[in-house]
Amino acid sequence: xxxxxxxxxxxxxxxxxxxxxxxxxxxxxxxxxxxxxxxxxxxxxxxxxxxxxxxxxxxxxxxxxxxxxxxxxxxxxxxxxxxxxxxxxxxxxxxxxxxxxxxxxxxxxxxxxxxxxxxxxxxxxxxxxxxxxxxxxxxxxxxxxxxxxxxxxxxxxxxxxxxxxxxxxxxxxxxxxxxxxxxxxxxxxxxxxxxxxxxxxxxxxxxxxxxxxxxxxxxxxxxxxxxxxxxxxxxxxxxxxxxxxxxxxxxxxxxxxxxxxxxxxxxxxxxxxxxxxxxxxxxxxxxxxxxxxxxxxxxxxxxxxxxxxxxxxxxxxxxxxxxxxxxxxxxxxxx
Numbered sequence: 534x535x536x537x538x539x540x541x542x543x544x545x546x547x548x549x550x551x552x553x554x555x556x557x558x559x560x561x562x563x564x565x566x567x568x569x570x571x572x573x574x575x576x577x578x579x580x581x582x583x584x585x586x587x588x589x590x591x592x593x594x595x596x597x598x599x600x601x602x603x604x605x606x607x608x609x610x611x612x613x614x615x616x617x618x619x620x621x622x623x624x625x626x627x628x629x630x631x632x633x634x635x636x637x638x639x640x641x642x643x644x645x646x647x648x649x650x651x652x653x654x655x656x657x658x659x660x661x662x663x664x665x666x667x668x669x670x671x672x673x674x675x676x677x678x679x680x681x682x683x684x685x686x687x688x689x690x691x692x693x694x695x696x697x698x699x700x701x702x703x704x705x706x707x708x709x710x711x712x713x714x715x716x717x718x719x720x721x722x723x724x725x726x727x728x729x730x731x732x733x734x735x736x737x738x739x740x741x742x743x744x745x746x747x748x749x750x751x752x753x754x755x756x757x758x759x760x761x762x763x764x765x766x767x768x769x770x771x772x773x774x775x776x777x778x779x780x781x782x783x784x785x786x787x788x789x790x791x792x793x794x795x796x797x798x799x800x801x802x803x804x805x806x807x808x809x810x811x812x813x814x815x816x817x818x819x820x821x822x823x824x825x826x827x828x829x830x831x832x833x834x835x836x837x838x839x840x841x842x843x844x845x846x847x848x849x850x851x852x853x854x855x856x857x858x859x860x861x862x863x864x865x866x867x868x
Contacts, residue, residue, distance in 0.1 A: 540673045541674060541675060542594050542620070542670065543592055543594055543595065544592055544593075544595045544678060545595070545598070545674035545677055546678040547598045547642065547658075547671070547678070547679050547680065548580030548583035548599060548678075548679060548683055549599065549676065549680050550601065550613075550614060551576070551610060551631055551633075551634065551814070552574055552575070552576060552577070552606045552610065552631065552633045553574065553575050553578075553633070553634050554572055554573070554635050554636070555574075555638060556571070556635065556636065556638065557573070557638050558637065558639055559640070560640065561640070562646075568800075570637075576613040578680070580679075580680045581597060581598060581599070581613075581614065582801075584621070588617055590640040591605070593618070595618070596620035596621075596670060596674070597621060598623060598658075598662070598667055598670070599654075600623055600624045600625075600653050600657040601625055601627070601631040602626055603628070605632060606630075607631040610631060611623075615616075622666075624661045625767075626653065629653050630652075631652045631653070631707060632653050632654055633650045633701045634650070634651075635650075638647075642780060648650060650675065659686040659687045662694075668694055671813075673692045673815065677691065679691055679752045683775075683830065686822055699754075743807070744753060757787065757789035757790075758788055758789040758818075758821045760789075761821040765813050767811075777803070777807060778806060780803075780854075780858070781852055781854055781858075783854075784848075784854060787842070787848050787851060788820075788822060788825070790839065791827075791848055792823060794844065794845050794848050796846075796865075798847055798865050799862060799865050800822050800823075801815070803818065803822070804822070807861065835858055845863075846863065849863065
C-alpha cells in the first residue's frame with residue numbers, strides 16, 4: 534500500500550473523490566411534483582475513477598490529493614480509496630460536508646435534473662496544495678492526473694509546481710477536442726483554464742505508458758491519411774497543417790474520413806505540397822488518401838455528431854477553413 538512517504542509516485546491524482554447518487558424515476562416524470570422511483574449511490578469523482586482504473590492496469594505507486602468532510606459519506610470515500618490501493622493524501626474537514634453529485638434520470642435514461650454539491654473543492658483544495666508535503670509530492674511525481682473542474686487557483690498551483698511545460702491529454706467525460714482519426718492532441722494545461730470543463734491528464738514524463746504505446750502502434754500501422762502524415766513527418770497536427778499551407782488539421786482529418794468526396798485534383802495538390810516540404814513521394818501520399826480507412830468516433834458526446842458531408846463543398850464547410858481557403862480548394866477542385 535503506497536503512502537505519502539513514498540519518494541515519488543508513478544501517478545498522482547488531484548481532484549474529485551465523492552459520492553454520486555442517481556435517482557431513477559419510475560414512469561413518466563412530472564416537473565414540480567413528487568415522482569416515485571429509486572436512488573442508487575456509488576463512490577466516484579473524476580480523479581478517483583481514473584486512478585482506480587490505473588490501478589487495475591497495475592500502475593503504481595499511486596496517490597490522490599482531494600478533500601472531503603468528516604461525515605458518513607467521507608468515511609465511505611476514504612474506505613474506497615484505501616481498498617483501491619491508493620495513497621490517500623486528502624484533507625478531512627470534520628465540520629464540512631463531503632462533496633456529492635445527484636442526478637435524476639427519466640425512464641429512458643435522460644437526465645432531467647442534477648445537483649452538484651462541490652463547495653469543498655472550491656474552498657479547500659487550493660489551500661491544501663500550500664502544504665509542503667503535498668507540494669513535494671506534486672513536484673516529484675512521474676505523472677500528474679488533474680481534474681480540470683478544479684478551481685483555477687488549484688490548477689495554477691499544480692502548473693507552477695510541475696517542472697517545465699505541462700502537456701495534457703483529454704482523458705474522459707465529454708471531450709472538448711475530438712480527433713476521430715485516432716490522433717492524440719497535446720495542449721498546454723494553461724490553455725484549459727478558461728474552459729474549466731472535462732478532465733485532463735497532465736503528463737510530466739509519460740502517462741502510464743499506455744497512451745504513448747497506443748499512439749506508437751497506430752503510427753507504425755497507419756489506417757488513415759492523417760496518421761500516415763504523422764508517422765512520416767513525426768510532427769504534430771498543427772505543424773503539419775501550417776507547413777502544407779491553406780489547410781487546417783480538420784480538413785486533413787476530413788480527407789481521411791471521406792476520401793471518396795475529395796476530387797482527384799485536390800488529392801494531387803495535397804500530395805504535391807507534402808512532397809515539397811518532406812521527403813514523401815507524391816504517389817505515396819496519393820495512395821495513403823485513397824486507402825484511408827474510417828476510424829470510429831468517440832462515443833462520449835454531449836451532442837450528437839452532425840450528419841457526414843455528402844459533397845466536397847460540404848466537406849470544406851466543415852473543416853474550419855477561412856473563406857479564402859474554401860474558395861482556393863473549390864477552385865482547385867474545378868467547382
